Amino acid sequence: MHPRVVLAAVVIAVTALNACGSDDDVGESSAVETIATTATPTDATDDPTDALSAEVICERLTVASVTADTGLDIVRATPDDSATPQCAYEYTTETGGGISNLTVASMRAEDVGGLTGRDAFDFVVGINESIAGDGAETQEVSAGDAAIRISGASLHLGVVQVGDRVLTLIIPLDDVGSDAADSLIATMATTLG
Numbered sequence: 001m002h003p004r005v006v007l008a009a010v011v012i013a014v015t016a017l018n019a020c021g022s023d024d025d026v027g028e029s030s031a032v033e034t035i036a037t038t039a040t041p042t043d044a045t046d047d048p049t050d051a052l053s054a055e056v057i058c059e060r061l062t063v064a065s066v067t068a069d070t071g072l073d074i075v076r077a078t079p080d081d082s083a084t085p086q087c088a089y090e091y092t093t094e095t096g097g098g099i100s101n102l103t104v105a106s107m108r109a110e111d112v113g114g115l116t117g118r119d120a121f122d123f124v125v126g127i128n129e130s131i132a133g134d135g136a137e138t139q140e141v142s143a144g145d146a147a148i149r150i151s152g153a154s155l156h157l158g159v160v161q162v163g164d165r166v167l168t169l170i171i172p173l174d175d176v177g178s179d180a181a182d183s184l185i186a187t188m189a190t191t192l193g
Helices: 011-018 054-060 063-070 117-132 178-192
Strands: 074-080 086-092 099-106 137-140 146-151 155-162 165-172
Touching: 054 074, 054 086, 054 099, 054 178, 063 074, 063 178, 099 178, 117 146, 117 155, 117 165, 137 178, 146 178, 155 178, 165 178
Parallel strands: none
Antiparallel strands: 074 086, 086 099, 099 165, 137 146, 146 155, 155 165
């Protein structure tokens, strides 16, 4: 189980980190589940100034592409629009055979203090740096208009900006190397930007 960070004033940190962790309730089926989408024009699928819906994230950033970037055996992609729209990609861990997940989210205006563009990106980066804590490694990633990976004690935290859209990634550090996290951040920029 990975640590959960609760920042009452920052919805993104709460919703995204609550998605990380183990889930022993997932069945033993190794079949990859696909997500059917019922996207409508209000899902902001083409406007880079709006957040994507959780279903659109899961549809566009496919299980196959996440598997290809990370090398993880993704068994399910689950959308969640209860707060910040996000998609949790569940996989079986190599150690212990448990289930964990990585989470990709699309920031809403309220998640970034109403900021846009580079200001919104910098705001989210600041939040993620505080989550990662002292001694975290920060690496710029060649993706979108701006992108960064912050690797802390237990998590890789990615932030990417494409136009006014800001996307985030949270993935357990022990499950994926830095290069794989960077590759997924780049794929996020091209498929979700």
